[in-house]
Amino acid sequence: MPDMPNESRSRPAFLFDLDGTLIDSVYQHVLAWREALAGVGINLSVWKIHRRIGMSGGLFVTALARELETNLDADTLRALPRLHGDAFLRHYDSVQPLPGARELLATLTEHRVPWAIATSGVERYARLARDMLELPADTTFITRDQVKYAKPDPDLFLTAAQRIGVDIRDSIVVGDSVWDLLAARRARALGIGVLSGGYGREELIYAGAFRVYEDPHDLLAHLDEVGVRRPL
Amino acid sequence: MPDMPNESRSRPAFLFDLDGTLIDSVYQHVLAWREALAGVGINLSVWKIHRRIGMSGGLFVTALARELETNLDADTLRALPRLHGDAFLRHYDSVQPLPGARELLATLTEHRVPWAIATSGVERYARLARDMLELPADTTFITRDQVKYAKPDPDLFLTAAQRIGVDIRDSIVVGDSVWDLLAARRARALGIGVLSGGYGREELIYAGAFRVYEDPHDLLAHLDEVGVRRPL
Numbered sequence: 122m123p124d125m126p127n128e129s130r131s132r133p134a135f136l137f138d139l140d141g142t143l144i145d146s147v148y149q150h151v152l153a154w155r156e157a158l159a160g161v162g163i164n165l166s167v168w169k170i171h172r173r174i175g176m177s178g179g180l181f182v183t184a185l186a187r188e189l190e191t192n193l194d195a196d197t198l199r200a201l202p203r204l205h206g207d208a209f210l211r212h213y214d215s216v217q218p219l220p221g222a223r224e225l226l227a228t229l230t231e232h233r234v235p236w237a238i239a240t241s242g243v244e245r246y247a248r249l250a251r252d253m254l255e256l257p258a259d260t261t262f263i264t265r266d267q268v269k270y271a272k273p274d275p276d277l278f279l280t281a282a283q284r285i286g287v288d289i290r291d292s293i294v295v296g297d298s299v300w301d302l303l304a305a306r307r308a309r310a311l312g313i314g315v316l317s318g319g320y321g322r323e324e325l326i327y328a329g330a331f332r333v334y335e336d337p338h339d340l341l342a343h344l345d346e347v348g349v350r351r352p353l
Numbered sequence: 354m355p356d357m358p359n360e361s362r363s364r365p366a367f368l369f370d371l372d373g374t375l376i377d378s379v380y381q382h383v384l385a386w387r388e389a390l391a392g393v394g395i396n397l398s399v400w401k402i403h404r405r406i407g408m409s410g411g412l413f414v415t416a417l418a419r420e421l422e423t424n425l426d427a428d429t430l431r432a433l434p435r436l437h438g439d440a441f442l443r444h445y446d447s448v449q450p451l452p453g454a455r456e457l458l459a460t461l462t463e464h465r466v467p468w469a470i471a472t473s474g475v476e477r478y479a480r481l482a483r484d485m486l487e488l489p490a491d492t493t494f495i496t497r498d499q500v501k502y503a504k505p506d507p508d509l510f511l512t513a514a515q516r517i518g519v520d521i522r523d524s525i526v527v528g529d530s531v532w533d534l535l536a537a538r539r540a541r542a543l544g545i546g547v548l549s550g551g552y553g554r555e556e557l558i559y560a561g562a563f564r565v566y567e568d569p570h571d572l573l574a575h576l577d578e579v580g581v582r583r584p585l
Contacts, residue, residue: 141400145398145399145400147399147400148380148383148384148387148399148400148403149384151380152380152381152384152444152447155380155447156447159447164449166377166451166452166549166568167377167379167380167551168373168377168379168380168548168549168550168551171380171551212384215384215387215388215391217396219398220398316400317398317400318400319399319400319403319551320553321552321553321554321555321556322553322555322556323553323554323555323556323559324553324554324555327555336398
């Protein structure tokens with residue numbers, strides 16, 4: 122019955138990226154990577170780090186090695202995540218929730234719209250973010266350590282959809298980076314871009330964003346555009 | 354004689370922005386502004402600060418006040434530049450020249466192509482940058498304090514062209530931000546965008562960039578595309 126409307130698809134679920142999408146932490150992560158790389162003698166331009174934030178750490182390092190036209194030794198590779206983590210925590214004081222993040226998630230919960238968070242970050246930061254966003258302890262958080270491949274592979278979002286019992290094809294991925302949007306397309310979800318991670322609007326559109334909003338506050342104000350009906 | 358080729362226009366002069374164009378300092382400036390604003394109780398999303406870096410401080414504060422829908426009192430306004438300066442110097446350790454910056458400027462000098470640097474920053478930082486880029490003491494540096502209005506007003510670039518004795522209409526402005534490119538168009542110069550300040554390529558094109566390169570190294574590799582002839 123191909124003409125039957127698909128009831129479930131008219132009620133989307135939301136799968137959120139974390140850094141740059143719900144919390145304002147991208148620039149701190151960027152400078153922390155800059156410091157970690159400098160700590161092992163690698164000078165990479167900061168904008169190039171910015172444009173790779175949110176992709177899997179493994180792919181980041183592979184891309185880095187290609188950029189530098191050098192092979193990084195195993196000890197250096199092992200040291201980088203710890204150096205980055207230490208530097209990030211030095212910058213953590215200035216990390217805040219993005220405008221509207223708490224209200225957006227609370228509104229979805231109130232209207233029984235399923236949602237989850239899926240991040241290329243590790244569990245340690247996810248817990249910090251959960252506290253910062255004042256989320257219930259049972260919030261579904263898929264982190265790097267729970268999947269084999271991080272973004273732009275679709276595993277994080279596929280796992281998140283499965284965990285909250287929704288079809289990925291009825292889901293909307295919300296993210297600030299091209300990696301989120303590429304992962305969304307590979308998973309056959311719709312992608313919504315937010316500018317709050319510092320990518321340009323067109324970069325997100327070219328990566329396949331269905332819509333682009335400024336930040337969670339702006340998405341909340343336009344939920345009707347993306348299939349969430351809220352009676353007055 | 355409208356068919357006569359314009360001899361001077363076939364030999365462009367170059368007017369460079371500094372932060373994000375020749376030195377890799379944008380992200381440090383961004384977080385320094387984040388810290389300065391937090392110091393006076395203002396929480397502004399970091400990406401919004403990023404997108405205003407490089408514009409005149411006065412316009413930045415005006416835009417900020419509009420964004421916050423509040424009037425900032427005079428004491429707060431006066432404190433901000435000092436708070437930003439102090440925070441920037443805390444981050445200064447990680448600032449580096451951008452790849453190819455020194456080589457690009459040396460190549461232009463070698464080929465007798467006139468050039469100057471014009472920055473919305475203050476003289477204090479310009480001196481730090483001159484040392485970092487190992488530039489001659491007589492390098493032409495136009496700073497914020499030498500003109501009435503900073504970018505996106507064209508004054509900085511107009512003054513730079515005048516100082517090195519070139520017609521602004523024969524000049525190419527090189528910058529990382531939309532403010533550089535808007536100022537270039539207002540001055541009737543050509544604008545070249547570089548991605549090294551963290552704007553997206555299309556943002557720079559939409560602001561009127563004639564060409565967009567990754568960074569000074571990439572521009573150096575493509576000087577022939579923008580009118581600089583270098584015999585083999």
